[in-house]
Amino acid sequence: MTRITIVGAGAWGTALASLYARTGNETVLYGRDAARMAEIGTDRINARYLPAIPLPAELRTSSMAEEALAGARIVLFVVPAQSLATVCDSLAPFVPHDALLVLCSKGIERSTGRFASAIVAETFPENPVAVLSGPSFAADVASGLPTAVTVAANGLDLADAACERLSTDTFRCYASGDVAGVEAGGALKNVMALAAGMAIGRGLGESAKAAILTRGFVELRRLGEALGGQPETLMGLSGLGDLVLTCSSAQSRNFAYGMALGRGEDRTGLKLAEGVHSAGIAARLARERGIDAPIIAVLAQILNGELSVDEAMRMLLARPLRREAETA
Numbered sequence: 001m002t003r004i005t006i007v008g009a010g011a012w013g014t015a016l017a018s019l020y021a022r023t024g025n026e027t028v029l030y031g032r033d034a035a036r037m038a039e040i041g042t043d044r045i046n047a048r049y050l051p052a053i054p055l056p057a058e059l060r061t062s063s064m065a066e067e068a069l070a071g072a073r074i075v076l077f078v079v080p081a082q083s084l085a086t087v088c089d090s091l092a093p094f095v096p097h098d099a100l101l102v103l104c105s106k107g108i109e110r111s112t113g114r115f116a117s118a119i120v121a122e123t124f125p126e127n128p129v130a131v132l133s134g135p136s137f138a139a140d141v142a143s144g145l146p147t148a149v150t151v152a153a154n155g156l157d158l159a160d161a162a163c164e165r166l167s168t169d170t171f172r173c174y175a176s177g178d179v180a181g182v183e184a185g186g187a188l189k190n191v192m193a194l195a196a197g198m199a200i201g202r203g204l205g206e207s208a209k210a211a212i213l214t215r216g217f218v219e220l221r222r223l224g225e226a227l228g229g230q231p232e233t234l235m236g237l238s239g240l241g242d243l244v245l246t247c248s249s250a251q252s253r254n255f256a257y258g259m260a261l262g263r264g265e266d267r268t269g270l271k272l273a274e275g276v277h278s279a280g281i282a283a284r285l286a287r288e289r290g291i292d293a294p295i296i297a298v299l300a301q302i303l304n305g306e307l308s309v310d311e312a313m314r315m316l317l318a319r320p321l322r323r324e325a326e327t328a
């Protein structure tokens, strides 16, 4: 039995904990809130983040870091990107130095432009690290529905080994040596899901959504490559695959947030939408690299309150005509 500790008891952390507990691993779900972790442990359900999906009896819960991480062979970090550095610092004394660290956040740290692997490498320079990303709604995975994701590491041997350990009969992991591409794909698809949702919320129709998705993918690829990703990775599960999922379902919190934005609704109290936190820094990373990313740019301005949805659409449609295959 492998001891797996999942750090972060939100929707995705709970789903992954449920997956690995069901498949015979000694699995501990760690969260910072003692009362909530006790409640999840007793009720066998995460009522706040993953309601209506019963958790396996084998899953243990804990709010005590030392106990939760002792002897862990694999540690999954499943907290929002903006909290990852703080969480790493607070857990540093307890994470075993040889545990495989699996990073599951899909975002960019706003204040620094760092992706998860750079944040974690600073606190845990000795540990082997893998990044897990791809089309995977928490509710689907927690319900035992099948999907496939990419697991990337610096070095294909490590990625292959991580895939062996993380794949189950319903959760198929594909190995990649392209950490930058997998991280960029996972974060940028959230920004595009906001834009696609916004178009639907504003009543612009399915054709506009498909156009935004496709041109958004061009931007995802351009910026992803400028950040060091490979084109094949960005066309894979963590880029195109996850983009298709999140732009086609209101189950996506980013798409749902975009719809509320498009309808002009109050968005306070909506669930985590990582794209909201990543859009501004993604726009800055594109600008600094001379990458043409107009959808990302207008979205960042809308979220800042500098532009209305209608103004943004007018600006996008009024851009000079270009050839579709132009690369920059």
Ligand SMILES: NC(=O)C1=CN([C@@H]2O[C@H](COP(=O)(O)OP(=O)(O)OC[C@H]3O[C@@H](n4cnc5c(N)ncnc54)[C@H](O)[C@@H]3O)[C@@H](O)[C@H]2O)C=CC1
Pocket: 008, 009, 010, 011, 012, 013, 014, 031, 032, 049, 078, 079, 080, 081, 083, 086, 087, 104, 105, 106, 107, 136, 137, 138, 139, 271, 272, 274
């Ligand atoms: N929900 C999903 O279907 C998927 C989510 N992801 C990614 O996983 C990451 C986490 O997402 P969810 O679990 O869905 O979010 P969530 O909003 O459901 O839960 C976030 C969890 O992180 C905890 N947290 C936040 N700040 C913390 C801190 N400073 N210290 C300790 N814990 C803290 C919260 O208490 C909560 O339990 C995001 O980056 C998301 O993009 C990836 C794939 C699927």
Ligand SMILES: O=C(CO)COP(=O)(O)O
Pocket: 106, 134, 135, 136, 137, 138, 190, 193, 242, 245, 246, 251, 252, 253, 254, 255, 272, 273, 274
């Ligand atoms: O990343 C996800 C599915 O792969 C979840 O998307 P949302 O965060 O938009 O719900």
